[in-house]
Amino acid sequence: MVDGGRAMGDLETVRLSKRTLKDSAEALIRRALLDGVMKPGEVYSANSLARTLEISNSPVREAMMTLAERGLLELVRNRGFRVVEMTLEDRLEVYELRRLIEVEAVRRVAGLRLSESVATELRRLADMTIVAFGEGGEGLISEYLEADHQFHMYIVDLLGNRRWSDMVERLRDQSRINGFYMHLREAGMVKRTAEEHLALADAIISRDVQRAAEVMDRHLEYARPVPPAE
Structure with missing residues (x-):
């Protein structure tokens, strides 16, 4: 039995x-x-x-x-x-959607009164992107992008809206597929985007809604697809 x-x-x-x-x-x-x-x-x-x-x-x-x-x-x-092979048009569509929903997510989170533990974790995740970049910029770009992903998803998850989080995560992955962001190091953009994480975390924690939205909108410029030169 x-x-x-x-x-x-x-x-x-x-x-x-x-x-x-x-x-x-x-x-x-x-x-x-x-x-x-x-x-x-x-x-x-x-x-x-x-x-x-x-x-x-x-x-x-x-x-x-x-x-x-x-x-x-x-x-x-x-x-x-x-x-999946993303065309320029596909990437532009994803970029436009990300601007619409990720900037708005940051705007709403910045209007919240975050607990001390949440603020501490947000700062830690922002710092981790700096660590992943490396003191002399020698960090692996894949490790940096994963730290970047965790930081941004933590912000969106603070809304407590599962569908919003799921949509952002899907769009972020679609914008990164095919190694699209692996060029960031050569373009000298990794250090700037990492530092913007610190500015974004500071604006959110201080509840500066306008500055947080402006930083996020500017931050997403790295994701804007650029048509190839003719």
């Missing part, structure tokens, strides 16, 4: 392990998509990625389905998943 409590515990362990594998696979594949390691237009199968990651096929396929829902991959019947 099977012990019902023990069986349920075993089932929860299986579910937890599967969820952990799926989340880990999703994080690794997302990083490869954003860094440009997985090339735009290329088709990748769940089987081949599972072998590369040395985990079972099921959590990898689930992870790729999630990333397809988030606009980073496209399902190709009987072949796998194609990496």
Whole structure:
């Protein structure tokens, strides 16, 4: 006779392990998509990625389905998943939406009375982008972009609006796919954007709504797609 409590515990362990594998696979594949390691237009199968990651096929396929829902991959019947290739028009659409909803999110958060612990965490995350950049600018650009992402998502999450957060996260990932921001170091823009995080955190904590919105609007200039020179 099977012990019902023990069986349920075993089932929860299986579910937890599967969820952990799926989340880990999703994080690794997302990083490869954003860094440009997985090339735009290329088709990748769940089987081949599972072998590369040395985990079972099921959590990898689930992870790729999630990333397809988030606009980073496209399902190709009987072949796998194609990496989305963002056109200039696509990037302009994403940029315009980000300006609309991220600046407004900052404006609203700056109007809140934040607790001391929240203000401390906001400053810490802003500081972490400086740390990721490196004292002499030698930090990995991928590490900087991840610290940047955590800082901005923390701000939006303070609104307590799950759909708003989800929309911002999707748009931020879509704007970064194909290694689009990997040029920031060569353009000399990383140090400036990192320092703007400190200014943004200060404006939010001091409840200076207008300055916070202005800093965020200016900060998003780095994400504006520029047409190639003719």
